[in-house]
Amino acid sequence: MAKAMQHGNPLSITQVSTKLELKEAIINLLLSNPEILEANQRASKEAYESLSSCIVSSIWNLLSLHIFTRELSC
Structure with missing residues (x-):
């Protein structure tokens, strides 16, 4: 389902592999800019x-x- 969501809109899912990538994604994509957060939420x-x-x-x-x-055919 995550792949399908990402295919539909790349902003909807951010895939990370490590804790460091997760931390960077949270800081850069969600906490640093309210407009980016809103765009990701909407997507x-x-x-x-x-x-x-x-x-x-x-x-x-x-x-x-x-x-x-x-049921109809019975």
């Missing part, structure tokens, strides 16, 4: 909502295909 929210919508839609389509159509 994360948009990516999450987009993916959530796709997941719900896919589940609904599967339910419709495998359960609801079967």
Whole structure:
């Protein structure tokens, strides 16, 4: 899911490998500039909502295909 969010909007996810990278990301991306923080928050929210919508839609389509159509044919 993180890859899909990052693909949708690169600002939505920042990938780090070490504690030092995490510390730098927090300081540079989140704490140093309120505008950058707001942009990252907005991007994360948009990516999450987009993916959530796709997941719900896919589940609904599967339910419709495998359960609801079967109920109608009985």
